[in-house]
Amino acid sequence: MSQDARHLIEIRPAPGKGLGLFTKERIPQGIRVLAESPIISILSNRNQCSSVFRAFKNLTTLQQTEFLTLCCRTPESLKRKVETELKRDWQQIPEIHRDIISIWSANTYVYYMYLLASRINHSCLPNLYYRFNENLDMGTFHAVRDIEKDEELTISYINATNHMKHQRQDDLESWGIECQCLACVDTDRNRRGEENRAKLYDLEQVLTSAPSYKACLQVAEKMAVIQRDEGLWTRDLGICYHTAAYYSLKLGNRKSALKWAEEEMKYNIMCMGADHPDSEEVILIVGRLRAWAEGSTPFHPSIMAWCDKYGY
Numbered sequence: 001m002s003q004d005a006r007h008l009i010e011i012r013p014a015p016g017k018g019l020g021l022f023t024k025e026r027i028p029q030g031i032r033v034l035a036e037s038p039i040i041s042i043l044s045n046r047n048q049c050s051s052v053f054r055a056f057k058n059l060t061t062l063q064q065t066e067f068l069t070l071c072c073r074t075p076e077s078l079k080r081k082v083e084t085e086l087k088r089d090w091q092q093i094p095e096i097h098r099d100i101i102s103i104w105s106a107n108t109y110v111y112y113m114y115l116l117a118s119r120i121n122h123s124c125l126p127n128l129y130y131r132f133n134e135n136l137d138m139g140t141f142h143a144v145r146d147i148e149k150d151e152e153l154t155i156s157y158i159n160a161t162n163h164m165k166h167q168r169q170d171d172l173e174s175w176g177i178e179c180q181c182l183a184c185v186d187t188d189r190n191r192r193g194e195e196n197r198a199k200l201y202d203l204e205q206v207l208t209s210a211p212s213y214k215a216c217l218q219v220a221e222k223m224a225v226i227q228r229d230e231g232l233w234t235r236d237l238g239i240c241y242h243t244a245a246y247y248s249l250k251l252g253n254r255k256s257a258l259k260w261a262e263e264e265m266k267y268n269i270m271c272m273g274a275d276h277p278d279s280e281e282v283i284l285i286v287g288r289l290r291a292w293a294e295g296s297t298p299f300h301p302s303i304m305a306w307c308d309k310y311g312y
């Protein structure tokens, strides 16, 4: 069992959102707030309804009871999808199956569903980072900044780093959310935040147009700084560090490659823990990069394989 800080959190009513998870004490940045085994894992998109019904049947009675207390939403798009898969009209599907699939759909983290983590609400500027850890077979949730006592814990339900408020709101429709999070209320600070998200979007376009290695490195560095300053500790920030390391290496700049790989290592450890497979990999690579940058060992081919992992 991986250690977490679940003794410092509890479920409470979250006004306008149903229930939510809140801190009982201050939680410092980098702490693994929650490590939870999925109650259900469905790794394939084929015959999803049947797989979910079977998985529900295999739960203990207590787990089934807890499952059925979770948030339940049935948007029209879900009804149509289920009707297509089961080749039956929604009203002809047994009520218990309609509930199970609606609950699965409202709470799933792509492939996995958790009991406690299902209570975590959305924010466009979240204080937690979620990743599944294959070494532990658990989902982990790390604090990406210091979280004060009685603060609500949040993750981002959408990929929103470089999306403006109206785009984020469009994406949140399917969750039935009208977002009033820290990033969505109208303040001077948030107007600057929106400008920075727009800048990130523009920089991303420059990067995909693949100018020179030097220009790509400068763009990746700029993007990393904006995201870090905005507190956007999303997967995109890790990818920016990785991209900067990649182009530094392409330019033959060992010191710069090491610097950005080290940033990625720190980011991974903070957001996923040192025991996540991606962290273990980058820790090994940083060791090899450092030895090479200092001239004590030749270039190890695994460094380039690691750099290429996002297929630039």
Ligand SMILES: C[S@@+](CC[C@H](N)C(=O)[O-])C[C@H]1O[C@@H](n2cnc3c(N)ncnc32)[C@H](O)[C@@H]1O
Pocket: 016, 017, 018, 019, 020, 070, 071, 073, 106, 107, 118, 119, 120, 121, 122, 123, 175, 176, 177, 178, 179, 180, 181
């Ligand atoms: C995974 S559940 C989260 C826990 C849920 N609030 C509960 O009571 O169990 C997702 C649902 O919570 C609500 N929700 C999550 N984040 C929200 C937000 N920022 N604003 C309003 N509602 C939110 C929406 O109804 C959404 O479909």
